[in-house]
Amino acid sequence: MLWSGDGVLVIGIAAVLPRAEARLRIRAAVCEAAAQWLKLNVETISVASTPGAPPRLLLAGRAASLSFSHDEGLSLAAISLHGPVGIDVMRVQDISDWFHLARDYLGPLVAEELAACPDAQRPSALAQAWTAREAALKCAGLQLMEWDGAAPACRSHALPLPAPYVATLAY
Incomplete structure (x- = not known):
């Protein structure tokens, strides 16, 4: 966990991976972190995404806002329980x-x-x-x-x- 507050959780994974693998790993990490954060069973959590629309985190029948960002060696995700969220990471x-x-x-x-x-x-x-x-x-x-x-x-x-x-x- 990188940051938490106001119903928002930010997590990250540091690893130099091909983009497709980084995407899979951060999505799995989001589900695991959300399960711990909200004291839910990880099997009740999934990531839903539709091209052209922000991704959503499905939590045992309800949805939370979700945002991802990747740069070489680092992937971040932000979850918001109370409204839209956005995250971006960049190498200086x-x-x-x-x-x-x-x-x-x-x-x-x-x-x-x-x-x-x-x-x-x-x-x-x-x-x-x-x-x-x-x-x-x-x-x-x-x-x-x-x-x-x-x-x-x-x-x-x-x-x-x-x-x-x-x-x-x-x-």
């Missing part, structure tokens, strides 16, 4: 075209804030801004899209992860 890296990426996907204000960052801090700040945006979009049930001026209304929480990863939970 230097991106040469960071300003255009930030302007196009995070908006002009974030791009300017990143431009004001010292060069050494910019990759981490970009990764944190990116994960915040993507987690909020997932929470709102939206796919990644270019900046349109709208910011989904949700609470967000930066998750404490070891370097070189950053992640944000939105609920």
Whole structure:
């Protein structure tokens, strides 16, 4: 367990695996963690997913919101009992075209804030801004899209992860 509060549970698995295997492992870990968290039999819990829609966790006849994120070596999942949830993880890296990426996907204000960052801090700040945006979009049930001026209304929480990863939970 990485974080818990407000009816939300975040778990992660660290392993360098092919994406398909990482997806299977995090889904199994979600069912096991939810069973322990909610004191349910793991056989009564399953993950339901439909292309184009957020996944759901089926818990003994009721559903909970669920979100997944993967980056090389780390998979995260967030479960919410009380509403939509989104999670995103990213490995901090230097991106040469960071300003255009930030302007196009995070908006002009974030791009300017990143431009004001010292060069050494910019990759981490970009990764944190990116994960915040993507987690909020997932929470709102939206796919990644270019900046349109709208910011989904949700609470967000930066998750404490070891370097070189950053992640944000939105609920």
